[in-house]
Amino acid sequence: MRKILLFALVLTTGLIFAGRLFYLQIYDTSATTLSKNNAIKAVYDYPQRGHIYDRNGELLVSNQPSYDLMAIPREIKAFDTLALTKLIGVTPEKLRKEIRRAWNYSPRQAQVIIPTLSKEEYAFLGEQLRKFEGFYIQKRSLRDYQIDFGANFLGYIQEVNPSTVSKDPYYNSGDLIGRQGVEEQYEHTLRGIKGVKRFQKDNFNREIGPYKNGTLDTLPVQGKDITLTIDAKLQEYAESLLTNKRGGIVAIEPSTGEILALATGPSYDPADLVGRKRSKNYTKMSYDSITKPLTDRALQGQYAPGSPFKALTGLIALQENVIGLNDNVYCTGSYNYGGRKPLGCHAHKRSVNLVSGIAHSCNSYFATTYRRTIDKYETPQKGMNAWKRHLESFGLGNYLGYDLPIGKKGLIPGADFYDRYYEFYWGSTTNISNSIGQGEVLMTPIQMANFTAAIANRGYYYKPHIIKSIKGEKTIPSIFTKKNVTTINKKHFEPVIQGLNDVYNFGTAKSLKVPGIEICGKTGTAENYDKIDGKRVQLTDHSTFVAFAPKDDPKIAIAVFIENGYWGSRYGGRIASLLIDKYLNEEVARKDLENWVLNHSLEEEYAKPLLGKPFPINDGSKISAKFLAQENLEQ
């Protein structure tokens, strides 16, 4: 014992130290990060963010220099506060507050005192800057918008938030990152890669030389310009037509899946989210829970599609071979399926087949075909799932997979949906409303535009996308050039398209013809409900419309959704007609129609539920008739 005590202690100590060193150097890796923060200063060289062009090469978004007033608090000498505040347009209190904040954060570190001075402020200040020791100007690049529309798909840039910084090592606190729209979707393409020079610091935060002799330094990689599929003129027109209305408009080129216009109302000027006023404007809009200007209704609005869905009901019935083209249904003005109350229809000639059923939007006809489709199978479950499979092939009921960061799935209910919902038996009559695009079916406007494009193509579609080309790259992602084929045979499309064409010839939109263009379209008037003071109240119907044109060589497919727009042709139909006119003829000749849409506001309608006013539109056919007379239009 006496001989080995010290011996053993020395050995044990050696082992303990080996263990401790292993813990500090190998196991616990936090020290390396701490050391980097301690001792290495990275100076970044930010490349210019890529420009954004529309499909015709018109510049939409470029960059503008912006100037931050910076200071190293320790080095600020006594200065003429009033002179400086006059130059940069802030109050002396604000300036003092900012300097104090910077000093409290770190007296030695350079910090932004007043961000984003205007060019004018910079020009005057730059001249006199030498009078204000410790201050200097740092140039940054901000977005410069050439247009005052398109905010919903362009997105914006903002400083990264701490959670992004901790997840993605590329970003440092204070860096700018794209949010929403193409700015977010194509962030990596647009931003380029910043260059970095690393300097080693000592314990007083002084630079003592390049880190590892600059071997780890990198040069910046320029951001790439991108061209969008958007047609700026059409987009601007679509947004102007949405003035004082809530809703979404999506226009797609059927032969490519390119998004020509993606409008939402209400929207905002993208320049509102640039510079010093950004924060104020953003807060204002994000707190607006009534009009929700930051919500993209074209992508995020989930609505019952209404009657345009009948085209799909018809296609499925043809594919399932449960109807013939000449099978007539005798409509008595309503369809009695044995429920509590018959499914109502509206005035048109009594006997209809598929083509005239679409043209007149006959509810009875499509209720019948829907029942035949579901009841063809031995159980309603099987029938429902077969129906759902067809619809899914049109890109419904799930994310479409377009290249914008937001969206909704919509809803196409299958057997499991109703199995979960109903404890006992359910069948085709249980959810008969699905046949006419009411019931449980939900779609976003872009999904509606997409199925319209698929019908226009007679059975296939390309995933809608907004990227047309990236400068320096030959192709766009292959998912956007792959043909998605529907489950409906090509030959079944012609009668349905004929029906859609007849909507304009003698059907629900016969007054909205565009001279010289064969349009196919479908009105929709979707019932909708809301809870007001805990009671379920039916609100004014939504106005929906889908259309494509020309009939035989489709160049544009459109879906319009106007919240509480009375009925399909009233707003949706008019807007779609104008947009097709604009896109195919460049100039709209029907100025009276254009003025009607521009000057009609639905704001009063939107205020009704908030003010507790009634909704006469749903009070029955009498008031509808009054409106019909007023507008001299047929529903």
Add this chain to the structure above:
Amino acid sequence: MSVGTRNKTSFDWVLILIYLALVFIGWLSIYATSQNPEVTEFFNLDNLYFKQLIWISFGFVLIVFILSLEVKFLERFSSLFYLICLVLLIGLFLFGKNINGATSWYAIGSLTLQPSEFAKAATALALAKFLSDLQTDIKTLEGQLKAFAVVALPALIILPQPDPGSAIVYAAFFFPLYREGLAGVYLIIGFSSIILFVSTLLLGTPLICSIILLTGILLFYLNRKKRPSKRIYFGTILLACLFSLSVNYIFNNIFEQRHRDRFNIALGKEIDTQSIGYNTQQSEIAIGNGGWTGQGFLQGTQTTGDFVPEQETDYIFSAVGEEWGFLGSLVVVFLFVALILRIIILSERQKNEFSRIYGYGVAGILFIHFSVNIGMVTGLLPTVGIPLPFFSYGGSGLWAFTILLFIFIKLDSNRVNEW
């Protein structure tokens, strides 16, 4: 005499090689920590590494001198060395120079000497001399008291300089004393006091006292058939409880705030990265930054950025940790362990009692320095300012450790000549 003459120069080359390796790595580390961008030429007295190189060269002169001495001379005059050192230590109170708050140095021009460093070697010699005397019996109380006095005298003079770090080193002489027959009860008392002290700080007096009481009574009950002495059992329990009670008093009233902070940080009761815990945190960051193989010589960002205060002296090991990594640190730890174990093994081989006791003294001193210093630098022990032998910057320390070690090498080389 005639038998051993041909073996007269059989120095232990293992020790000498380890010594050279440690001094070399130590100098490299000082070179890395004391890079000064303003002084680019090597031979400049503003450079710590150049100064250290001069101290090392002087050290080699000392080695030659010591190895050429007669062993008998060392043994005979050991008491004299001891007395000279005591006088020098006392003289500090009159002529000492205050550096960093401690009056531990004599200043001769720009050169400073720290007698407390040399006093360790002198005390080791004096203790060896005293214990190897035929008249001394360590098993008697008188012998124990005298031995304690030899050790405690310099420690008590150093303590109020104030230099508690250097004073703690004198605990090292417990090892030669114990090896020569000091009763084991001192070992038990020493160890249990340390454990009681730390556990009381961590867990609080009430809990510790209850644990002592319960285990004491349980042991007594289990051993009741052996008829244990109640007086010893309950006396021990009482003393232990009293000690535990007094820990709080000592900690709160006798310790100064900085000592309390150091303990609390080492025990993990406080987290402090700014004032007092700054050194330890920066040192841990530097070591941790090393990873497996280190950042490379002169590439350690913590080291070249001067983030670790006192890095060239007490915290020199953190430079090794950062620039040479886990593997390099292990080599240094291994060298120290090998050095001390080699000294112990050689001491056991000594036929001469004086050499053996002195050897144990050397091993003990090196062990305390090694364990306390690296324990502090790696954050295992409270901050205690004592240098890492052969590594830390400073002439007095380097020379003192060189003298300490090479006296032993000289004594060892002579063992075949004895008899």
